[in-house]
Amino acid sequence: MTMIKKTPKQSTLQGIKSLFVGLKVTGRNFVMPQITTHYPRKEVSNLATYRGHVDLVPKEDDPMTSKCILCGQCAKACPSNCIELVIRKEEVEPPPDEEAQPDSGSKEEATAKSAPKKKKVKRILDAFMLNYNLCSLCGQCVQTCPVDSLEFSTNSYLAGFTREEFIFDLLERMRNKQKASSSG
Amino acid sequence: MLHYAHEQLQGDYYTRAFQAGAQEDTLIINMGPQHPSTHGVLRIILELHGEYILRAEPVLGYVHRMQEKMGEVKTYPQYLANMGRVDYLHALAWNWAYVRAVEQLLELEVPERAEYVRVITCELNRITSHLLWWGAYLLDLGAFTPIMYGFADRERAMDLLQIITGSRLTYCYYTFGGVTADLTPQFIDGTKDFCKYMRTRLPMYKDLVTDNMILRHRVDDIGIISVDMARRYGVTGPNLRGSGVEHDLRRNTPYSIYDRFDFEIPAYEECDALARYLVRMDEMEQSISIIEQAIQSLPEGPVMPPKMPKVIKPPKGEAYGEVEGARGVIGIHVISDGTATPYRIKLRAPSFSNLSLFAEVSKGILLADAVSILGSLDLVIPEIDR
Ligand code: SF4
Ligand code: SF4
Numbered sequence: 001m002t003m004i005k006k007t008p009k010q011s012t013l014q015g016i017k018s019l020f021v022g023l024k025v026t027g028r029n030f031v032m033p034q035i036t037t038h039y040p041r042k043e044v045s046n047l048a049t050y051r052g053h054v055d056l057v058p059k060e061d062d063p064m065t066s067k068c069i070l071c072g073q074c075a076k077a078c079p080s081n082c083i084e085l086v087i088r089k090e091e092v093e094p095p096p097d098e099e100a101q102p103d104s105g106s107k108e109e110a111t112a113k114s115a116p117k118k119k120k121v122k123r124i125l126d127a128f129m130l131n132y133n134l135c136s137l138c139g140q141c142v143q144t145c146p147v148d149s150l151e152f153s154t155n156s157y158l159a160g161f162t163r164e165e166f167i168f169d170l171l172e173r174m175r176n177k178q179k180a181s182s183s184g
Numbered sequence: 185m186l187h188y189a190h191e192q193l194q195g196d197y198y199t200r201a202f203q204a205g206a207q208e209d210t211l212i213i214n215m216g217p218q219h220p221s222t223h224g225v226l227r228i229i230l231e232l233h234g235e236y237i238l239r240a241e242p243v244l245g246y247v248h249r250m251q252e253k254m255g256e257v258k259t260y261p262q263y264l265a266n267m268g269r270v271d272y273l274h275a276l277a278w279n280w281a282y283v284r285a286v287e288q289l290l291e292l293e294v295p296e297r298a299e300y301v302r303v304i305t306c307e308l309n310r311i312t313s314h315l316l317w318w319g320a321y322l323l324d325l326g327a328f329t330p331i332m333y334g335f336a337d338r339e340r341a342m343d344l345l346q347i348i349t350g351s352r353l354t355y356c357y358y359t360f361g362g363v364t365a366d367l368t369p370q371f372i373d374g375t376k377d378f379c380k381y382m383r384t385r386l387p388m389y390k391d392l393v394t395d396n397m398i399l400r401h402r403v404d405d406i407g408i409i410s411v412d413m414a415r416r417y418g419v420t421g422p423n424l425r426g427s428g429v430e431h432d433l434r435r436n437t438p439y440s441i442y443d444r445f446d447f448e449i450p451a452y453e454e455c456d457a458l459a460r461y462l463v464r465m466d467e468m469e470q471s472i473s474i475i476e477q478a479i480q481s482l483p484e485g486p487v488m489p490p491k492m493p494k495v496i497k498p499p500k501g502e503a504y505g506e507v508e509g510a511r512g513v514i515g516i517h518v519i520s521d522g523t524a525t526p527y528r529i530k531l532r533a534p535s536f537s538n539l540s541l542f543a544e545v546s547k548g549i550l551l552a553d554a555v556s557i558l559g560s561l562d563l564v565i566p567e568i569d570r
Contacts, residue, residue, distance in 0.1 A: 010397065019396070021395065079258055
């Protein structure tokens, strides 16, 4: 239930008393342990859940390549156009064992077989550029990625002097991180 | 001797228009746009006679970021990130208003657990907003210590919200149909502890500040906003409840699952700054109670509907989503023309209406009281400008 209340009124005596009550609170806090953190010497404890810029996730079986399937959906979903995929196309010979498939006899396959064999074009990720200057950490890219290839880093101490320092190649970052972790 | 161009001495458009109506022997000054008590870039032109204000006129637009126009060029999910930036103190309420509007367009059913998660996080965010207001208001009135206590407690709540949302201020956590991440046990335990802790802190706030004689003299009978004036300007939220009207969307048109909780709508009949102050202090207590009830009855289940469309493309039509924010009624009107981009988005910001009455309420008062009134209105300037 709701009721419209009256603001409590105060007599002068109560008012004077309130000053001493306030002093008591201050006095109690004066002898309490310090709650702030002396920063460079100590770190705050809540950094683990911090969500920094996005990072690529490596494949489990091959830590030097990312899970990314180059679909470009993250770049499209991003409200600030932070993400750019640098894709190189490479023609590769189709592996010979492809012809030795058991014949299923379907019509499509028959036509595919009769067509002149094309060279397969493989798309290779050269760089995964993130312009962190524009990023609003909204998480749209992470949510849209169909193969969970993106995650948030937890680096809260990121700082730099120029804008260029905040344009990352996430692929390179991922590889460097993997190298460091495997050697270390 | 410095020489100014003639136009420079004339001032900008607002100054010239304001000067035109000035009386003799009065002083016109600018309060802001960099005044500490305006909390952001709000400029108020004042005409003073001694210490008394004869006229006041707020000048807006210093942090105008075209939030509404941006809605017309971004897709529905892309616009989610904007919501946290409209009102950075109660970002989740804006998140909620927008997703409510789009959910109505899409006719999406929100899973029950997601509704609970939304209530818990939104109320937690309301407490952080009120705590910041509390500290900053008292700072305006000349008391430095309270903001330290307020921030220490607010920090705890923000740590909790960071666990699930990943950010500390400009959250982008709700999404169409649910929320982006489920609550973790760490969050739930932390929130339970926080509620217990806050119940010990609020009486301390009362002893230290609310009952304080000096504060009483600064807020009692200052800035009377009558119900009639409040209605004329469309004031909502704690400011309206401080004028003795029990209007709260959570109770009047219960959205989401607010009808399942037992809570009070604090309202005071005095219409002054003290009444508005007390409404917010009581509201924090009510929010704690809502959070505790919600955590206790938190159901298991998914936080997203099982079938989500891959591309958000609502059918033609319009929808209006409104929620009760820390400053009043937040309303978002979305018009869809059937494409992936909204045709029009209109944001109703409560602070805009709350500020509009300042010109009227500040007539004939002391300059120092104007600071007290501005603070008691709990304005967030980016929300006013949008
Ligand atoms: S977090 Fe948002 S703004 Fe940042 S890269 Fe991802 S989609 Fe773009
Ligand atoms: S959405 Fe995922 S898989 Fe697709 S390009 Fe982006 S990171 Fe790669």
